Amino acid sequence: MDSHDKKPEEGVTPSRRRFVSTVAAGVAASAAAVPALAQQAGAAGSQPAAGAAREAAKRYPRPPFPKQEQSWPALASKMTPRPDHGETTYRGSGRLTGRKALITGGDSGIGRAAAIAYAREGADVAIGYLPPEEPDAREVIALIRAAGRKAVAIPGDIRDEAFCKKLVETAVRELGGLDILVNNAARQQNNASILDITSEQFDWTIKTNVYAVFWITKAAIPHMAAGSAIINTSSQTAYDPPEKLLDYSGTKAFEVAFTKSLAKQMAAKGIRVNAVAPGPVWTPLQLAGGNSPEGREKFGEDTPMKRPGQPAELAGIYVLLASDEASFTTGHVYGAAGGGGQP
Numbered sequence: 001m002d003s004h005d006k007k008p009e010e011g012v013t014p015s016r017r018r019f020v021s022t023v024a025a026g027v028a029a030s031a032a033a034v035p036a037l038a039q040q041a042g043a044a045g046s047q048p049a050a051g052a053a054r055e056a057a058k059r060y061p062r063p064p065f066p067k068q069e070q071s072w073p074a075l076a077s078k079m080t081p082r083p084d085h086g087e088t089t090y091r092g093s094g095r096l097t098g099r100k101a102l103i104t105g106g107d108s109g110i111g112r113a114a115a116i117a118y119a120r121e122g123a124d125v126a127i128g129y130l131p132p133e134e135p136d137a138r139e140v141i142a143l144i145r146a147a148g149r150k151a152v153a154i155p156g157d158i159r160d161e162a163f164c165k166k167l168v169e170t171a172v173r174e175l176g177g178l179d180i181l182v183n184n185a186a187r188q189q190n191n192a193s194i195l196d197i198t199s200e201q202f203d204w205t206i207k208t209n210v211y212a213v214f215w216i217t218k219a220a221i222p223h224m225a226a227g228s229a230i231i232n233t234s235s236q237t238a239y240d241p242p243e244k245l246l247d248y249s250g251t252k253a254f255e256v257a258f259t260k261s262l263a264k265q266m267a268a269k270g271i272r273v274n275a276v277a278p279g280p281v282w283t284p285l286q287l288a289g290g291n292s293p294e295g296r297e298k299f300g301e302d303t304p305m306k307r308p309g310q311p312a313e314l315a316g317i318y319v320l321l322a323s324d325e326a327s328f329t330t331g332h333v334y335g336a337a338g339g340g341g342q343p
Contacts, residue, residue: 092120226270279337304339
């Protein structure tokens, strides 16, 4: 295998983390189609046609969604409909040429959308993910390479501090540096009452959403020079916490405060720190305990747009915050919630 195909030993145990068939006639409808699509795109040296994202958005699915459930961690490749991560819609323009990015939870959901966008904007990308998410991760690696960029796959469990350090070290070594960090991986579980949350579950969520963000960021900063960017994926639940996401919402509020405080620390070093607070987005988190069966079927219907967002619709925010265009933007939280939520 090439050096960027190498993977460290598989980590501890699980911790976290395309609507394609109904988006457009030319979009691949199965996992098997992705490598072929990537190969074709790479051979042609082309990107999606201008306006592809706008046309796709006109046909994004609305609830009710089919009944479905997966065990943790869920796979995007088994979702119905498959999410759109920008595989056939995101068109880059060289805004991140020569940059080197590490994205946790880069196999699916918002992390996958960011990985595809970063590669098409000219960045080399390393993704962290859980070993059971290998099928989804392989699709992402193929798409990054199809964009002509270096791809690094690093499976493991970010609840383990030693792995978090190894994740950063591997990314730095294989990419030849690091100037973009996206802390995106998360665990979300739906519980009607605090009495239903076990200490084990609480610890799992806190380790994934809080400790890992701290460990990975702390390990990454010594490798980051002025002009680098750190982006944390928070949530609208940090501002408007639902009753059934008690522990998750608390961790997302932490990420907002962490972002704002760290931004002040890093300003003198020229490292920008921002966060994104998505509303309901169609990702595997919803199918593996992150939402109730009834909530999944109605997912996104309470937004003014009457549907959930697709991961591809947030990719541009992550590109902006990583790019030099946002050189005076730090300590901010960007919302994307279909007309609802905060900020």
